[in-house]
Amino acid sequence: MEGRRPLIAGNWKMFKTVPEAVSFVQELKQAAAGFKGVEVAVCPPFTALVPVAAALRGTEIAAGAQDVHWEDRGAFTGEISPVMLKDAGCRYVIIGHSERRQYFGETNELVNRKIKAVLPHGLVPVMCVGERLAEREAGVTRQVVHDQTVAGLAGLTPEQVAGLVIAYEPVWAIGTGKTASEEDAQQVIGYIRAVVRDLYGSEAAGRVRIQYGGSVKPGNTAGLMAMPDIDGALVGGASLEVDSFLGIIKAAAGGRAGSPGA
Numbered sequence: 001m002e003g004r005r006p007l008i009a010g011n012w013k014m015f016k017t018v019p020e021a022v023s024f025v026q027e028l029k030q031a032a033a034g035f036k037g038v039e040v041a042v043c044p045p046f047t048a049l050v051p052v053a054a055a056l057r058g059t060e061i062a063a064g065a066q067d068v069h070w071e072d073r074g075a076f077t078g079e080i081s082p083v084m085l086k087d088a089g090c091r092y093v094i095i096g097h098s099e100r101r102q103y104f105g106e107t108n109e110l111v112n113r114k115i116k117a118v119l120p121h122g123l124v125p126v127m128c129v130g131e132r133l134a135e136r137e138a139g140v141t142r143q144v145v146h147d148q149t150v151a152g153l154a155g156l157t158p159e160q161v162a163g164l165v166i167a168y169e170p171v172w173a174i175g176t177g178k179t180a181s182e183e184d185a186q187q188v189i190g191y192i193r194a195v196v197r198d199l200y201g202s203e204a205a206g207r208v209r210i211q212y213g214g215s216v217k218p219g220n221t222a223g224l225m226a227m228p229d230i231d232g233a234l235v236g237g238a239s240l241e242v243d244s245f246l247g248i249i250k251a252a253a254g255g256r257a258g259s260p261g262a
């Protein structure tokens with residue numbers, strides 16, 4: 001773990017109106033105040049970003065977006081730019097989620113372009129990688145995450161890579177109730193870290209945070225977080241209720257020796 005602070009991030013996807021989002025974070029910020037060993041973020045839909053970030057100001061909980069455009073401004077109807085996300089109070093931005101890749105045709109090249117676009121604004125990309133079921137069954141998981149990692153991070157400096165977050169999310173585990181086993185998740189995440197080491201050196205590989213995502217729940221969090229290379233979780237379904245999200249935060253804070261209060 002080399003001192004990396006785990007990040008528990010909730011990806012709300014296309015759920016929650018503004019009142020629902022604000023009442024969630026009001027409750028969360030009271031309840032989550034004591035867990036200092038982990039960092040917490042919520043990623044609401046764009047419409048709720050401004051009020052959520054405002055409600056979280058002065059707390060240690062960060063706001064993040066679920067996607068971004070690669071230009072700062074321009075004639076791109078329907079899109080949201082890195083400048084706008086920064087202005088809204090975001091710290092994180094999820095890039096290349098498998099649903100964006102699957103339903104909106106996002107490629108590794110586009111992911112790379114978006115990552116390069118957000119870094120100058122001080123936003124922290126959470127770059128998602130992960131294999132589909134057919135790819136796992138065909139035994140090409142490593143090849144897939146290798147190619148996604150190499151292409152997604154192309155052209156970045158080791159310092160930039162060290163500061164970002166990678167989320168390993170096997171597509172077959174997202175929203176299905178099937179989690180990768182702790183050992184499986186550790187193996188692939190350890191492999192991704194080795195890929196980063198080959199390309200950007202040990203310092204970047206030792207600092208970059210790599211999360212697991214895919215059906216993370218309070219009950220499976222501690223086991224996953226006990227793995228040496230897993231630095232937190234990207235949580236979908238279980239991040240929509242305060243109780244279950246808090247259960248994950250608690251389990252992650254307790255799952256690493258010496259992390260609570262660190």
Ligand code: PGA
Binds near residue numbers: 174175213215236238
């Ligand atoms: P899930 O989603 O926790 O509902 O499986 C994870 C994700 O899509 O980030």
